[in-house]
Amino acid sequence: MIEVKNIHKSFGDTKVLKGVNLVVKEGQTVALIGSSGSGKSTLLRCINLLEMPDEGTVSIGDFAFDAKGINRKIRQETRRRTAMVFQGFYLFENKTALGNVTEALLVVQKKPKPEAIEIGLACLKKVGMLDKKDHYPTALSGGQKQRVAIARAFALSPKIILFDEPTSALDPELVQEVLNVIKKAAEEKVTMLIVTHEMNFARDVADKIAFMDDGRILETADSKDFFLSPKHEQTKQFLALYGMPTTFRRRFSMI
Amino acid sequence: MGKIFDVQFMFDSIPSILTGIPKSLAIALFAFTLGIFIGFIGAISKIYRIPVLERITTVYVSFIRGTPLLVQILLIYYGIPIIVRIINQKFGTQFDLSRIPAIVFMFAAFSLNAGAYLTETIRSAIQAVDKGQTEAAYSVGMTPVQAMVRIVIPQALKVGLPNFANFFIGMLKDTSLAFVASVTEIMGQAKIIAGRASRFFEAYIVAAVIYWIICILFEQMMRKLEARLRKSEKGVSS
Numbered sequence: 001m002i003e004v005k006n007i008h009k010s011f012g013d014t015k016v017l018k019g020v021n022l023v024v025k026e027g028q029t030v031a032l033i034g035s036s037g038s039g040k041s042t043l044l045r046c047i048n049l050l051e052m053p054d055e056g057t058v059s060i061g062d063f064a065f066d067a068k069g070i071n072r073k074i075r076q077e078t079r080r081r082t083a084m085v086f087q088g089f090y091l092f093e094n095k096t097a098l099g100n101v102t103e104a105l106l107v108v109q110k111k112p113k114p115e116a117i118e119i120g121l122a123c124l125k126k127v128g129m130l131d132k133k134d135h136y137p138t139a140l141s142g143g144q145k146q147r148v149a150i151a152r153a154f155a156l157s158p159k160i161i162l163f164d165e166p167t168s169a170l171d172p173e174l175v176q177e178v179l180n181v182i183k184k185a186a187e188e189k190v191t192m193l194i195v196t197h198e199m200n201f202a203r204d205v206a207d208k209i210a211f212m213d214d215g216r217i218l219e220t221a222d223s224k225d226f227f228l229s230p231k232h233e234q235t236k237q238f239l240a241l242y243g244m245p246t247t248f249r250r251r252f253s254m255i
Numbered sequence: 256m257g258k259i260f261d262v263q264f265m266f267d268s269i270p271s272i273l274t275g276i277p278k279s280l281a282i283a284l285f286a287f288t289l290g291i292f293i294g295f296i297g298a299i300s301k302i303y304r305i306p307v308l309e310r311i312t313t314v315y316v317s318f319i320r321g322t323p324l325l326v327q328i329l330l331i332y333y334g335i336p337i338i339v340r341i342i343n344q345k346f347g348t349q350f351d352l353s354r355i356p357a358i359v360f361m362f363a364a365f366s367l368n369a370g371a372y373l374t375e376t377i378r379s380a381i382q383a384v385d386k387g388q389t390e391a392a393y394s395v396g397m398t399p400v401q402a403m404v405r406i407v408i409p410q411a412l413k414v415g416l417p418n419f420a421n422f423f424i425g426m427l428k429d430t431s432l433a434f435v436a437s438v439t440e441i442m443g444q445a446k447i448i449a450g451r452a453s454r455f456f457e458a459y460i461v462a463a464v465i466y467w468i469i470c471i472l473f474e475q476m477m478r479k480l481e482a483r484l485r486k487s488e489k490g491v492s493s
Contacts, residue, residue, distance in 0.1 A: 048394055050394065079394060079395070079396045080396040083394065083395065084394040086391065088387050090385070090387035090390060090391035092406050093385075103395070103405070104395035107401055108396040136491070156396070
């Protein structure tokens with residue numbers, strides 16, 4: 001289980017996170033939605049310590065840290081328990097697809113090479129990229145890069161995979177292949193926290209939706225309930241912007 | 256006497272001018288290697304803003320870039336013996352520099368010079384690598400050193416290679432300045448041969464051609480190396 005408690009984060013005078021609480025249970029897929037600038041990505045980056053939170057605690061399974069006592073060792077330990085999929089893919093440009101997936105297995109987890117390669121090939125197969133294992137990132141499309149990046153995250157067998165808008169940088173026709181891979185992972189009960197603007201995907205794949213607004217999580221609910229009966233006015237407005245079913249309901253009720 | 260231009264002398268002088276090549280190459284290679292080392296430390300202290308080192312690096316780079324190499328060579332060549340004599344006098348030590356060959360002073364001068372220029376070259380090469388690469392490396396659990404060595408530096412090397420190669424060629428030619436410290440590299444040899452027969456133009460033509468050929472060979476080597484490093488751009492590893 002991943003538990004985030006009372007996370008605060010400011011950049012200079014701008015308060016980006018104002019006391020965020022969030023629980024992701026093991027095997028759960030949680031979609032984090034909200035308008036741009038609401039702090040979704042920052043929250044993700046505070047969980048794997050790419051940003052240092054100013055206040056609050058995070059526990060990942062049996063490991064926990066407090067924002068006050070972060071040091072090099074805690075950063076390392078935290079990152080070893082998490083994996084991240086970035087909006088901009090960030091595949092290691094100097095490594096092949098397989099090299100990207102095996103790199104951390106070899107140098108971080110210190111697995112023997114044959115084992116790392118075995119895991120790497122299995123993970124590439126899972127995302128349908130086995131035939132491109134010897135390709136460098138420059139020879140891959142955006143969707144293919146992101147699938148390799150997801151394989152890289154799978155390979156680490158982390159407690160949680162953090163997705164930071166995994167499809168936002170993709171051409172529309174490439175979005176689905178990435179979403180399908182994530183959907184399959186959700187069915188296999190991989191624990192995931194996904195920042196996304198794909199509302200239909202969130203509704204269909206996530207177990208739970210968390211809506212973020214102005215540095216706080218305003219509303220959390222099971223995905224079905226969330227879209228059908230949003231509680232807060234901000235949530236309703238946000239969903240209306242995306243033309244989600246809640247607006248249809250209201251239209252029908254008016255007839 | 257009588258000939259305005261002595262072709263025979265020119266060809267005769269080739270073998271003895273060639274004997275200067277090892278010294279020229281030694282200075283260039285030594286200075287480049289040590290310069291990469293100094294430059295890497297300088298670049299890291301600038302990128303990570305390491306308190307005292309950053310300040311020292313800034314002054315060092317500014318001084319080296321703001322003074323002619325020839326002046327730096329002379330400062331080292333005449334300065335170090337004086338400093339050593341002062342030290343000997345102050346502390347009663349017995350360091351004797353007279354047995355140290357002049358080329359060692361050139362190693363020092365050229366290394367310091369290379370270090371300053373390479374600080375900037377290496378810094379810009381490292382910073383040309385997308386920050387996302389480092390973040391991705393951190394996100395999979397790598398330490399800052401692992402991320403630097405395994406992910407950033409290989410990519411920076413590819414970006415910076417043309418600049419490194421250019422700098423090396425420039426420095427190889429600059430080693431000709433070592434003759435002012437009576438080091439018998441290519442230019443020093445040419446000067447000696449030329450002086451004996453008062454045939455300067457002939458000897459310097461030979462020197463020029465030798466430098467040129469070395470640079471052409473080196474450029475070809477670099478082209479091959481670059482092609483190898485760029486294999487990741489072809490897309491598929493064999």
